[in-house]
Amino acid sequence: MKVSLFITCLADQMYPEVGESVVRILHKYGCEVDFPASQTCCGQPAFNSGYQDEAREVARNLIRAFEHSDYVVSPSGSCTGMVHHYYPHLFKDEPDWLLKAENLVNKTYEFTQFVVNILGITDMGAVFNGKVTYHPSCHAMRLLGVKEEPLTLLANIQGLEYIDLPKKEDCCGFGGTFAVKMADMSEAMVCEKAAHVLETNAEVLVGTDMGCLMNIGGRLNKEGKPIRVLHLSQLLEGGHVR
Known part of the structure; x- marks a missing residue:
């Protein structure tokens, strides 16, 4: 099973050991894990502050980063929630990007969701x-x-x-x-x-x-x-x- 790690800003900049733990656990259960280096913020800070245009541009980058991933796993319910609930809203008037956003939604999981519900552990x-x-x-x-x-x-x-x-x-x-x-x-x-x-x-x-x-x-x-x-x-x- 091929999995891409969505590290999130906080884990990347302040708690990299969390990402390392997630990767080791996924490896333990047979996952092949990669890390798309082009990923950045999910856009949540801008979105929550009312800057939807700026959030949309950041979201485009994240969608591109994981476009070819089979599964995307994150140690954050907050950032995963942003993708699941607000990316479709951000691109509701752009059919091509809406489809891409929905594809990302359908393969993105919070860590425990993925472990319990997808891996069955x-x-x-x-x-x-x-x-x-x-x-x-x-x-x-x-x-x-x-x-x-x-x-x-x-x-x-x-x-x-x-x-x-x-x-x-x-x-x-x-x-x-x-x-x-x-x-x-x-x-x-x-x-x-x-x-x-x-x-x-x-x-x-x-x-x-x-x-x-x-x-x-x-x-x-x-x-x-x-x-x-x-x-x-x-x-x-x-x-x-x-």
């Missing part, structure tokens, strides 16, 4: 002895409907003690440009989210979107709380394999 044989809580990101959960896949993978990690996050469906306050334009509101939201994480007494917070994890992790760090923050792929790959 629910147990990676991982072992992690510790308390873990999980933050479900808004875009993965609401735009893509990714709810059970991450929990299924977590449930099959031997030794892991899963602790449900209070008010887990509440936004962490990041929202990309929202955190810049509405900084005070964003800070209040992430403070509340961090407090709920601390309620669990978990040693590790996991998620599937680095934007959320960067935001929550930054708040926990500012408060001096020693909680590890990991993308789910890192936990799955980094534990012992039974």
